[in-house]
Amino acid sequence: MSNVLILADHDSGKVAKTAAELATLGKRASSVNAVILSAPGQSDALAAQLANTEVEKVLSVESDDFAKHGIAAMVDALSQIVATTNPVAVLIPSTARGKEIAGRLAVRIGGGVITDAVDVASNLQTTQSVFGGSFTVTASVKTGTPVITVRPSAVEASSTSNSPTVEKLSISIADSAKLVTISESKPAVKGGRPELTEAKIVISGGRGTNGDFSQVEAMADLLGAAVGASRAATDAGWYPHTHQVGQTGKTVSPQLYVACGISGAIQHRAGMQTSKTIVAINKDPEAPIFDLADFGVVGDLFAVLPQAREAIAAKRS
C-alpha cells in the first residue's frame, strides 16, 4: 500500500514534536508510517505518544545498536524498512543528525535528497528558504525515493483521533554499520528557555552588549523567548556557539526577533531576516540592521531594555 515513511525522533523517552509535523506533511501525499528506532523496551511508550497525530502505523525497531553505533546503525535499519515498505517518500527532521541520516539514506537507497524544506506539497514538491531567506525555492526529487528533511516548526501539526497500530520489526544491524562506538552520551542541558529554532520570540545580543548578556536574558525571560547571539558575540566567547544566529549558525524565523547591539552584517541577517517582526536596538543610527527593522531604536540597549521590560510588566499587571 502506498505510504510515506517518517522518522519519529525522540530524546530521553519523549517523542520530538517534529514527528507530528512530519506526519501532517506526509499525510498530504499518502498514509503515514512512523519509524521509531529505540533501545529495547522503550518503543511501546514512545509509540503511544504518536496517538492523535496523522500517523497510521508505527514501525518500531528495538536495538542497543542505535545508542552504541549511532547514525550508521539507524541508516541501516531505515534502509531495510524502505526496502520492505517501499514508501513514496521518506521525511526526516532537519536536525544535525536528521540531515546526516538523510544524506546517507539517499545514497544507500538511490534516491534524491532535499534538506531544510519548510513545506512539502501533496505531489512531494518541496519549498525551501535559501540564502538566509532571500530566495524561496521549489524543487522536487526526480530519481528514486525522495528523502526530504523538514525544518522543525515549519508547519503546525494537525491533530486527529487516530490511534496508530504498532508493528515491531525484527531487524539485524549489519556489522558494516558498527564501525563507530559511542562510549558516552550527554544530552544537552535544557535551560528554562525554549530552543532557539523553535521559539516564537528570539532576543539576540551582539557586539553592543560588550559581553554582558544580562539585559538580553532578562528580556528573554520576561517574554518566554530564546536567546540568540551574533557571530561577533560567540567568537568573543561571550555566549555559547550553539546560540549563534546567522550564515554559519542557526537560521531562525520567529514571530518576533529583537536584535540588541547587533549591526546586522549579511552574515547575521542571513540567519534571521525571515522573522515576522524585527526590532533593532543599536547606538549607531547607520547600522544596517535598521534596514530590516519594523521598529528601530537608536539608543543604548542597557537603557532601552530595562525600561521596555518595566513597561511591559506594567501593562501585564
Added chain:
Amino acid sequence: MKIAICVKQVPDSWAEKKMVNGVLDRESVDAVLNDLDEYAIEEALRVVEPLNEGKETPEHTITLISMGPDRATEAIRKGLSMGADSGVLVTDPALAGSDAIATSKVLSEVIRAGGFDLVFCGTESTDARMSVIPAMLAERLGWAQLTFAGSVKVDASNSVVEIARMTESGVETMSAKFPCVVSVIEKINEPRYPSFKGIMAAKKKVIENKSLADFGISAAEVGATGAWSVVADAQARPPRDKGVKIEDSGEAGAKLADYLAEKRLV
C-alpha cells in the same frame, strides 16, 4: 598517515547572494575558501605537526581535495598557504550544477584513489548549507563517520580517532579505527592566518588537475543532467516594508513596549 581534506570555493559569506535561473550566481561575487573548511585544515595541521616535528620529509601529509572550476585553485592555494602539503582539483564542464549526491560521488572516488587514512571536512559549506557531504562520504566509502566534532584526538600509532560530537542534542564521545571521515564544528579551534613564509611556500606546492575520466566517472552521473533533484522555481523574497525608527531621548523603552503591545507580541 595520509589525511585528505575536502574543501570548497564558495561565494564570500559576507556578500549578498543572488540566484539566476534557479542556480546560485557564482560569477558576480567574490569567491573564497569556505570559512568552515578552515577549521578542518587547522585541526588536521594540529594533528600532523607534532608528529612530523624534526623530520626531514614529513611522514604525515595533508592533501586538499576540491571539485569546481579552474578558479577554485585559489581556494586550494589558501589552504596550502596555511600548511597543507598538496592539492587535487577535479574540474570538468560536466560538473556544473552537480547536487550533493554527485559531489559526494566525485569526492569519494578521489579519496579512494588517494589511499587516505582519514578525511577531514567542515560541517557544511556556507552556500548550500546541506551538511550532508561528510555523512555521504562515510556511506560511499564504507568508512566510520565521526562528524560534528568539537574536539578530535588522533592516536596515530593505534590508528584510532576519538571525537566529542557536539550538536543541539548534546555531546557524544565516540571513536573508531581508521579509516574515518571526520567533520569539525567551528568551535573546535581558531584557524591560523597564512604567514608570509606559508604563502611563498604554497606557490611551490603541487595542485593536480584532474578530470572525471581520471576517476572513471561518466558525465551523465554528475552535473545538472545527473542531478537526482530538480529546482522548479526560485523567487527573490520581496523587500521588507520600511519600518519606524526612533531616537532614544529617554522614553524609547516605553515606546518599544507600546509597539509590541499594539502588535500583540507581548
